[in-house]
Amino acid sequence: MIPFDFEYYKPASCKEAVSLFLELHDRGKQPLYYSGGTEIITMARLNQVYTEAVVDIKGIPECNVLEQQGEQLVFGGAITLAQIEESGMFPLLAKACHHIADHTSRCKITLGGNICGNIMYREAVLPALLTDSEVVIAGEDGLRQVSIHEVFDQQLQVKKGEFLVQLITEKRFADQPFFCEKKTKLDKIDYPLLTLAALKVDDQIRVALSGVCAFPFRQAAIERYLNHRESPAAERVDNALRQLPAPVLDDLLGSSGYRRFVLRNTLFDALEALEGAET
Amino acid sequence: MSEKASFRIHVNGEGRDVLVRSADTLLYTLRDQLGLTGAKPGCENGDCGACTVLVDGWPTKSCMMLAVEADGRSITTIEGLTDSPVQKAFLEHWGFQCGYCTSGFIMNGHALTEIHPDASDPLVENWLQSNICRCTGYQEIKEAIKSVLAKTES
DSSP: OOSSOOEEEOOSSHHHHHHHHHHHHHTTOOOEEESSOHHHHHHHHTTSOOOSEEEEGGGOGGGGOEEEETTEEEEETTOBHHHHHHHOSOHHHHHHHHTSSOHHHHTTOBHHHHHHSSSTTOTTHHHHHHTTOEEEEEETTEEEEEEHHHHEESEEOOOTTOEEEEEEEEGGGGGSOEEEEEEOSSOSSSOOSEEEEEEEETTEEEEEEESSSSSOEEOHHHHHHHTOTTSOHHHHHHHHHTTOSSOOOOBTTBOHHHHHHHHHHHHHHHHHHHHOOOO | OOSEEEEEEEETTEEEEEEEETTOBHHHIIIIITOOTTSOOSSSSSSSOTTEEEETTEEEEGGGSBGGGGTTSEEEOGGGOOSOHHHHHHHHTTOOSSOTTHHHHHHHHHHHHHHOTTOOHHHHHHHHTTOOOTTOOHHHHHHHHHHHHHHHHO
């Protein structure tokens, strides 16, 4: 049971949602945008999050888009991870979503919720980083469409009242070879030791990681070393491992040493899968 | 909607009026207001699947859904399943021991056989990983569901 009360609103447009959120904020209600809601319910039950009002974005048509528009794939923020898997529109994103929680939970967890949540893994952002996707953000001044790289730094950097409406990916990336693996310590359903997503574009391998550091990332230096084909695979991988942007996580799920060990092996797996590299 | 409000919820094919806090989960609304106790509280953290119901035909952990979110959706609980082949298969294959997780497994298995009657083994395992059986009856549960899929295929 959630031990405190809050108000529930379900606006029908982005404009209505933003103005409602800001009004609730001004009234001191500490509002939260609500999509799948699994993280809010879980944390509220444990008093780890508090709000006096939630604004549910599932009634906004733009947030429920899941379709190909010309040469672009459009994913609404309120689309569930299970819907993305079932759609088959973007196999790499489907695989990344497939690794999050369990199937029934994925029928509730949404794309926007996973990318914008407090839980640090945010695996659904990895394909977006690899494909230089764009995101549509709703805010006080209406909708703006920007590169994911402009607004995602460790987490989605948005102003008060802004929320993720859509993720837009060029369709050509859906046909590229990819590798996506989640490694856990024991159970299949658990938070990850790491998730590695890789995509081969124009003969170059792109890599994005979650669970290695305290935030998901794509690092140019890692890709530069991994794509240095003149060097042996072990040297490429070891050089890449020296380019991590922050300390490797060291927690109950896995020590930093174990995570590095698993990451090294998974990078070899990615190279083998995408270019048949000798390891 | 502020603190407490009434609305009509569509459960097992009929409209039922409920009075809920916005913070009430669907699980406790079903159990305490509508007397539908087939959805079981287990972990209440979205992990165990004992509270699984169907929302518009898809499995959903009712502890992870606010009752107010059910407005306009079609909810099916274990009480709403009559003569589902999965229920019969659980009996035939001994797909339960203590029975506490059974309704959640049946709801999930029923949805799987309806949505993916041609489900592959990996897909069955993928869906069943959503539920936990502390009596560890997994093999029998899987066999029960696969028997329904096999009949559908034939």
